Amino acid sequence: AQSVTQLDSQVPVFEEAPVELRCNYSSSVSVYLFWYVQYPNQGLQLLLKYLSGSTLVKGINGFEAEFNKSQTSFHLRKPSVHISDTAEYFCAVRRFGNEKLTFGTGTRLTIIP
Amino acid sequence: DGGITQSPKYLFRKEGQNVTLSCEQNLNHDAMYWYRQDPGQGLRLIYYSQIVNDFQKGDIAEGYSVSREKKESFPLTVTSAQKNPTAFYLCASRSGEQETQYFGPGTRLLVL
Numbered sequence: 001a002q003s004v005t006q007l008d009s010q011v012p013v014f015e016e017a018p019v020e021l022r023c024n025y026s027s028s029v030s031v032y033l034f035w036y037v038q039y040p041n042q043g044l045q046l047l048l049k050y051l052s053g054s055t056l057v058k059g060i061n062g063f064e065a066e067f068n069k070s071q072t073s074f075h076l077r078k079p080s081v082h083i084s085d086t087a088e089y090f091c092a093v094r095r096f097g098n099e100k101l102t103f104g105t106g107t108r109l110t111i112i113p
Numbered sequence: 114d115g116g117i118t119q120s121p122k123y124l125f126r127k128e129g130q131n132v133t134l135s136c137e138q139n140l141n142h143d144a145m146y147w148y149r150q151d152p153g154q155g156l157r158l159i160y161y162s163q164i165v166n167d168f169q170k171g172d173i174a175e176g177y178s179v180s181r182e183k184k185e186s187f188p189l190t191v192t193s194a195q196k197n198p199t200a201f202y203l204c205a206s207r208s209g210e211q212e213t214q215y216f217g218p219g220t221r222l223l224v225l
Contacts, residue, residue, distance in 0.1 A: 009153070032212050043117075043203055043216035044156075051212055090155060094212065099144070099163065100171070101214055103155040 002027040004093050006104035013081050014112045021076040021107045023091030033074040034092040034101070035065055044090065050074060061085070086111045116140065117217035119204050124222045126191065126198060134189045134220045136204030143209040145187035149173060150201040150219075159202075162187055191222060199224050 007022045025031065032051050036044040048059025055067040065076045074091060091104040117138045126132045136145065144163045148156040158171030162181040176195025181187055187206075191198045201221050205214040 004155075034213070036216075041201075041219070041221070043119075043218045044205075046213055046215070049213055099161060099169075100158060101146075103157075105153060105155040 002031065002093050002095050002098075002100075002102050004091050004102055004104035006089075006091055006107050008107050009105065010108045010110065012110045012112055015083060016080050018079050019077065019081050019085075019109065021089050021091075021109065023074045023076065023104060025072050025074065025091075025093045027072075027093060027095055030096045032094045032096070033065075033067060034094070035059065035063070035074070035076050036090045036092065037061075038088045038090065038106075040087075047076070047089070081109075081111050083111050083113065085109060117204060117206055117215060119202075119217040119220050121220060122218070124220055125225050126222060127225050129193045131190055131192050132198075132222070134191070134202055134204075134222070136187045136189065136217060138185055138187075138204075138206045138217075140206060140208070140215070141184070142206035142215075143184070144207040145181070146205040146207075146214060147171075147177070147179065147187070147189045148203045148205065150203060156203065159189065198222055 003026045005024045013019045034049045035047040048057050050067045058064045063078050088106045088108050090106050094101045120135045146161040147159040160179045162168035178190045203219045204217040207214045
């Protein structure tokens with residue numbers, strides 16, 4: 001079985017400050033990893049994904065994430081946030097050969113002007 | 114424009130009523146999925162379909178039914194057996210050659 005833990009349910013950050021949203025997963029086999037963003041009353045939009053290769057992946061809107069296999073983590077980072085980054089962020093994992101995508105419970109990012 | 118459409122945006126259900134949520138995609142994706150989203154619980158998989166005329170239960174299929182008669186369509190019926198249907202429902206699809214699921218805009222179901 002696979003599971004995803006997002007350690008922070010809410011993260012307030014001042015505008016132009018850096019942010020890190022944490023994600024840890026558990027799986028006995030290799031996985032694909034994803035970060036999605038959800039704006040109020042909308043669907044999910046893919047921010048970035050790790051499938052293989054370089055452990056540092058870059059996504060849209062200036063976000064990046066680093067896959068750390070030994071720590072089973074996939075933390076999301078941005079060096080300088082903007083008001084428009086206010087949203088809920090979901091980490092998700094999918095095992096190789098498995099159709100199921102398992103989501104964390106989400107982190108609500110609030111940007112303080 | 115290619116994408117996934119869900120309708121209606123808001124849906125109201127009366128006690129004992131079945132309601133059907135629509136999901137259509139023109140991305141030529143093979144696989145389609147239905148998720149339920151409740152506050153603080155993330156997304157939970159209801160049903161998925163990897164090919165026309167075939168579908169599998171997800172983690173919370175009780176009280177729901179689906180069909181996949183066409184590649185581009187995957188409607189979800191919330192039956193009267195679902196005692197707590199109030200939630201945000203999201204449809205997604207995935208190409209067989211890609212690992213990424215793409216999501217529609219969602220339908221919010223409310224009980225009268």
